[in-house]
Amino acid sequence: MIKHIVMWKLKDHAEGADRAANAARMKAMLDGCANLTPGILAFEAVVAQPGLEATYDVILYSEFADKAALDAYQNHPGHQALKPFFSAVREARQCMDYEI
Template identity: 30%
Template sequence: MTLRHVVMWTMAAGDATTRAEHAAEVARRLNALVGVVPEIRALSAGANSEYPDVNADVVLIMDVDDLDSLEAYQVHPAHEEVAGYIRSVVASRHAVDFVI
């Protein structure tokens, strides 16, 4: 079984430049978790490049083995550090987890 974890965030900053900077930093920090958090099987994070007025600002698509692996990822110290930064710059979050 493989579990896909998809998360989209909208940044809290009111101006487009700061929103884009925060989104790029979120994506950079998430991508840096590859090779650090052993539960990650595949991970891609990126800042939105088109339609900034209607799209979310950044997305994460990550594959793990199962729900236990996702839960271990959630409490890994490296992820907790990234999550702390994300919470400091986001206004909203949406997530979906599904089996592929």
């Protein structure tokens, strides 16, 4: 199994919206990817919550059956369609994939 974890820190303002609106939009877009390809075992997008510690604004925690399943997700047109918006609103991005 491959775990794929991505975190985004967002700009204060981008694409005509503030950080909170863009975070909500990102979450909705990610939620739409939860069943894009076979082999997705877990898929959870979360926005930082007031009152809880967070250094990033949006996180994706996902699990894939194997590297082939992760690659299929990464290359799927539905996933590729997110990249222009995500690139426009992010200040920083961190990612880690690991096999268990």
